[in-house]
Amino acid sequence: MSGPAGTSAEGRTGVGDERRARAVWSALVEPGDAVAGALVQACGAAPALAWVAGAVEAGRPDWSQLETAGSGLDGALRGRLGAAVRRWSARWPSLDAERDVAAGRRCGARLVIPGDPAWPTGLDDLGALAPFALWVRGAPPAAPRAVALVGARASTTYGERVTVDLAVELARRGWAVVSGGAYGIDAAAHRGALMGEGRTLVVLAGGVDRAYPVGNAPLLEEVVRAGGSLVSEVPPGATPSRSRFLQRNRLIAAISGATVVVEAAWRSGAVSTAHHAGRLLRPVGAVPGPVTSAASAGCHRLLRDGVAVCVTDAAEVIELVGHVGPDLAPAPDGDAARATDGLDPLARAVHDGLSRRTARDTSQVAARAGTTLAQARAMLGLLELEGLARRAASGWVVGDAHE
Amino acid sequence: MSGPAGTSAEGRTGVGDERRARAVWSALVEPGDAVAGALVQACGAAPALAWVAGAVEAGRPDWSQLETAGSGLDGALRGRLGAAVRRWSARWPSLDAERDVAAGRRCGARLVIPGDPAWPTGLDDLGALAPFALWVRGAPPAAPRAVALVGARASTTYGERVTVDLAVELARRGWAVVSGGAYGIDAAAHRGALMGEGRTLVVLAGGVDRAYPVGNAPLLEEVVRAGGSLVSEVPPGATPSRSRFLQRNRLIAAISGATVVVEAAWRSGAVSTAHHAGRLLRPVGAVPGPVTSAASAGCHRLLRDGVAVCVTDAAEVIELVGHVGPDLAPAPDGDAARATDGLDPLARAVHDGLSRRTARDTSQVAARAGTTLAQARAMLGLLELEGLARRAASGWVVGDAHE
Numbered sequence: 001m002s003g004p005a006g007t008s009a010e011g012r013t014g015v016g017d018e019r020r021a022r023a024v025w026s027a028l029v030e031p032g033d034a035v036a037g038a039l040v041q042a043c044g045a046a047p048a049l050a051w052v053a054g055a056v057e058a059g060r061p062d063w064s065q066l067e068t069a070g071s072g073l074d075g076a077l078r079g080r081l082g083a084a085v086r087r088w089s090a091r092w093p094s095l096d097a098e099r100d101v102a103a104g105r106r107c108g109a110r111l112v113i114p115g116d117p118a119w120p121t122g123l124d125d126l127g128a129l130a131p132f133a134l135w136v137r138g139a140p141p142a143a144p145r146a147v148a149l150v151g152a153r154a155s156t157t158y159g160e161r162v163t164v165d166l167a168v169e170l171a172r173r174g175w176a177v178v179s180g181g182a183y184g185i186d187a188a189a190h191r192g193a194l195m196g197e198g199r200t201l202v203v204l205a206g207g208v209d210r211a212y213p214v215g216n217a218p219l220l221e222e223v224v225r226a227g228g229s230l231v232s233e234v235p236p237g238a239t240p241s242r243s244r245f246l247q248r249n250r251l252i253a254a255i256s257g258a259t260v261v262v263e264a265a266w267r268s269g270a271v272s273t274a275h276h277a278g279r280l281l282r283p284v285g286a287v288p289g290p291v292t293s294a295a296s297a298g299c300h301r302l303l304r305d306g307v308a309v310c311v312t313d314a315a316e317v318i319e320l321v322g323h324v325g326p327d328l329a330p331a332p333d334g335d336a337a338r339a340t341d342g343l344d345p346l347a348r349a350v351h352d353g354l355s356r357r358t359a360r361d362t363s364q365v366a367a368r369a370g371t372t373l374a375q376a377r378a379m380l381g382l383l384e385l386e387g388l389a390r391r392a393a394s395g396w397v398v399g400d401a402h403e
Numbered sequence: 404m405s406g407p408a409g410t411s412a413e414g415r416t417g418v419g420d421e422r423r424a425r426a427v428w429s430a431l432v433e434p435g436d437a438v439a440g441a442l443v444q445a446c447g448a449a450p451a452l453a454w455v456a457g458a459v460e461a462g463r464p465d466w467s468q469l470e471t472a473g474s475g476l477d478g479a480l481r482g483r484l485g486a487a488v489r490r491w492s493a494r495w496p497s498l499d500a501e502r503d504v505a506a507g508r509r510c511g512a513r514l515v516i517p518g519d520p521a522w523p524t525g526l527d528d529l530g531a532l533a534p535f536a537l538w539v540r541g542a543p544p545a546a547p548r549a550v551a552l553v554g555a556r557a558s559t560t561y562g563e564r565v566t567v568d569l570a571v572e573l574a575r576r577g578w579a580v581v582s583g584g585a586y587g588i589d590a591a592a593h594r595g596a597l598m599g600e601g602r603t604l605v606v607l608a609g610g611v612d613r614a615y616p617v618g619n620a621p622l623l624e625e626v627v628r629a630g631g632s633l634v635s636e637v638p639p640g641a642t643p644s645r646s647r648f649l650q651r652n653r654l655i656a657a658i659s660g661a662t663v664v665v666e667a668a669w670r671s672g673a674v675s676t677a678h679h680a681g682r683l684l685r686p687v688g689a690v691p692g693p694v695t696s697a698a699s700a701g702c703h704r705l706l707r708d709g710v711a712v713c714v715t716d717a718a719e720v721i722e723l724v725g726h727v728g729p730d731l732a733p734a735p736d737g738d739a740a741r742a743t744d745g746l747d748p749l750a751r752a753v754h755d756g757l758s759r760r761t762a763r764d765t766s767q768v769a770a771r772a773g774t775t776l777a778q779a780r781a782m783l784g785l786l787e788l789e790g791l792a793r794r795a796a797s798g799w800v801v802g803d804a805h806e
Contacts, residue, residue, distance in 0.1 A: 034788040038781075076749055076781040128784055162694055275803065279794045288691030288703060291565055291715035300691060303706060303713035310706035310713070312694035346479050378441070378479045381531055384682075385437040391682045400678065 031247035037128035107209035131233035148256035151185025159263030163188035169314030171198020206240035253277035264298030285311035350379035359395030434650035440531035510612035534636035551659035554588025562666030572717030574601020609643035667701030688714035753782035762798030
């Protein structure tokens with residue numbers, strides 16, 4: 001089944017070049033194609049593409065050539081590759097990297113690939129699901145301090161107001177805002193970031209030359225003018241589709257240090273973005289709202305399920321991102337000594353045997369305090385009464401009176 | 404310092420009788436006096452009271468007599484007892500159990516003590532902080548299925564509406580509602596329970612013969628008429644005080660299988676009730692609200708701190724209580740088999756090596772599936788792509804496609 005389509009595509013795409021190969025991959029496979037991702041990870045973008053070109057021409061994969069390319073792919077992935085090559089063959093004849101790059105040039109877009117300074121390195125955490133490249137309009141999308149604000153298209157005035165407030169404040173504090181290009185919460189996030197004179201990143205499911213919905217075109221142009229970025233993993237001209245919207249959500253989650261859902265219905269794309277962030281071990285926040293509002297049901301679900309932490313303002317959002325690093329450790333509590341001033345020595349010894357965070361059972365406390373078990377038990381009861389000790393799920397900790 | 408006050412008090416109070424002794428204790432010490440609680444636990448209410456009577460008469464504790472009473476009290480608590488006896492002596496002359504019981508009879512109140520069928524056994528979990536007795540108007544307060552709905556006096560229309568909805572539905576499903584006697588969320592909880600034709604318990608900080616605030620007197624009378632209960636740990640005629648309100652909160656938490664905070668300011672009594680429930684290892688729920696509403700700030704704080712679970716309707720409240728028992732285990736998922744139908748044997752073996760709840764690392768999964776590490780890794784990647792496996796914080800679990 002070798003034919004002119006395969007041959008000419010190979011000629012056009014310049015498979016020997018990493019950057020061009022990634023441009024081709026971005027057009028060849030659907031976003032989130034893990035088989036393609038694993039192949040490119042194993043062989044490199046250009047050798048992998050050359051191998052696919054050969055397989056398309058020959059009408060069947062040449063496994064011996066794949067091994068020559070130095071791949072460590074095992075049998076299981078090979079089985080998947082056979083089906084994947086058949087899938088990719090269908091799109092092969094229409095590939096034209098030169099055309100895509102030219103279209104990008106016309107709309108002011110350029111290609112950013114892994115290793116470029118502009119590459120948002122958070123995307124690498126997606127592993128085999130990482131995009132092959134980003135098509136970018138505007139500023140370089142790499143942002144060390146970025147938070148995703150996502151939510152429903154069908155937002156309420158409450159949700160939009162909270163989103164704008166959060167985005168303005170995050171922007172003022174130097175955080176880039178990341179969101180999609182939809183009406184509702186997405187648009188409010190970008191508007192707020194612009195109002196706060198901060199950076200904002202719009203991650204699109206279609207090409208960066210087409211606003212979807214079209215009504216947001218002026219907002220997207222304003223983002224580019226104001227130093228923000230429009231990014232997409234599909235080439236200019238590509239249309240958004242349901243699956244591309246869903247896959248786009250993983251990029252929002254991976255680019256951002258944390259993802260905050262402001263308003264979302266019970267099942268929604270924003271909830272899927274939150275789950276992507278959770279899988280990437282990124283912090284997830286959800287803004288609560290009235291339980292009588294269907295637009296907040298997805299947020300409440302994320303809170304109930306323990307996927308998200310409740311956040312109510314920008315400071316709490318930043319604290320959320322800070323949880324992953326040592327930068328926001330709580331300040332030492334200077335008042336702690338005062339609360340225990342009136343204690344007799346035995347009670348103080350038992351109190352000293354408690355930790356703020358690590359729950360200890362009575363015998364552990366007694367051992368640390370150098371008291372008998374009965375003494376520790378009695379003192380813990382008294383300390384509890386004074387709010388200086390507290391029963392946690394798995395033992396005793398320092399009490400609330402210190403807080 | 405033996406004198407007529409001590410002697411006559413002993414004569415009046417009839418310390419040989421457990422029920423009468425507990426009536427005296429309820430008037431003698433402030434709610435939440437852990438020293439008194441420990442003494443009564445160690446010696447029994449009547450012997451402990453007899454010993455206190457002797458100590459008051461003699462002007463100093465007779466430790467030898469305390470040991471005769473069979474107490475296992477250790478030195479530390481003894482030190483506290485000396486100060487406590489001096490504290491109790493001040494109130495001793497004004498004690499009059501007969502007067503209290505008569506006052507109770509006049510307002511239709513009776514004394515309920517531990518061991519009575521009417522005693523809410525959840526109170527026993529308070530240990531040394533358990534009340535000595537309850538003064539009760541209306542129905543017996545024991546309720547195996549009871550939920551506390553608590554919140555701000557300064558509630559909003561939103562909070563009251565949600566409270567009434569929750570209480571109506573809980574009442575209809577056979578759950579007793581427990582709350583205080585204040586305006587706002589407390590009153591809305593009782594009104595809702597009455598509307599749902601269910602049981603409601605009002606836990607008061609002062610005597611059961613006095614509504615506080617007085618404006619709620621008609622509501623409290625209606626509660627008694629409709630088969631609900633007014634309860635207090637202080638005798639009829641006792642006035643509420645700030646510390647009695649705070650101590651009252653521990654009774655609400657201990658009587659109830661779960662505590663739900665509907666609306667509460669950042670610092671509030673309702674938040675303290677939630678913490679009491681948490682210390683008792685009872686489930687705590689919080690109803691979210693607009694982040695722009697100060698009346699919901701305490702609820703959001705409880706959610707952020709992980710003290711409370713987000714609840715938005717009565718079914719979620721009941722699920723919360725159900726968490727502590729086996730009665731609400733999730734139904735087996737009949738669709739689980741379907742999602743894996745298309746998998747090849749290797750992928751299915753790896754899938755079978757996953758658990759829904761216990762995260763396993765790749766080597767654990769490989770061991771369970773009987774595959775090589777590389778096979779398990781590849782299959783997990785594919786299963787993840789299809790939503791059949793999911794990366795959790797500490798390893799792999801069954802994916803969302805089953806949900």
